[in-house]
Amino acid sequence: MSKPLVLIVDDEWNMRNLLRIYLLQEGCLIREARTGSEALGLLEQHEFDLVLLDVMMPDMDGWQVLRAIRAVRQIPVMMLTARTDTKDKVHGLDAGADDYLTKPFEPEELAARVRSLLRRAAAPRSLPVEDALSFPSLRIYPLSREVQIREQTVDFTLKEFDLLLTLARGQRVYTREELVGRLWGGDYEGDNRVVDTHIKNIREKLQRAGLEYNPVQTVWGLGYKFQITGGADEA
Structure with a gap:
């Protein structure tokens, strides 16, 4: 069984590094993007199984990137944000996000949510x-x-x-x-x-x-x- 390919999109190196460590422990292959435009370029080159997408980024925010993804693909997307406002969470789900995780988070919670999304994405292959x-x-x-x-x-x-x-x-x-x-x-x-x-x-x-x-x-x-x-x- 091939390893899932996950795209991490975050402008902060520390967060990308932390996510990389956690996801490697889950057996994932990782690609990283610092900006929304860089992420969209990678999405044209690779078939990702999951995208972890930060909301606050300099060139394009997470909402803009999500809309661009949803215009062409239905890949699972988990939004990441330091903002705890419920309206932000609802906005993300309305925009087409599959899950929403607030920073800071526990490694166990991230891992559980990633596993859940990857299971859902892979499920049709066994139906x-x-x-x-x-x-x-x-x-x-x-x-x-x-x-x-x-x-x-x-x-x-x-x-x-x-x-x-x-x-x-x-x-x-x-x-x-x-x-x-x-x-x-x-x-x-x-x-x-x-x-x-x-x-x-x-x-x-x-x-x-x-x-x-x-x-x-x-x-x-x-x-x-x-x-x-x-x-x-x-x-």
């Missing part, structure tokens, strides 16, 4: 071949990790796709706690409201792509459920 989940105007392909509305592909982040697939497969009510446990892992220590942010993103992307109905329903006081009036149908 058996299966048919698409088909609903009116909407198809979800678990193996290729594609979502199509009237045969047009809609881009989702790693976590957004996993969340949508979990709900569509289950056809039942899931609590936030259950979804966090399934998708972020039992070692996740963040706010379970992270689910709300991802649900919001999923709904907006489906709506922008022209889906006339909202299949992700809120069950007040309980959680979320994938529900189509009249049942599943061919797209």
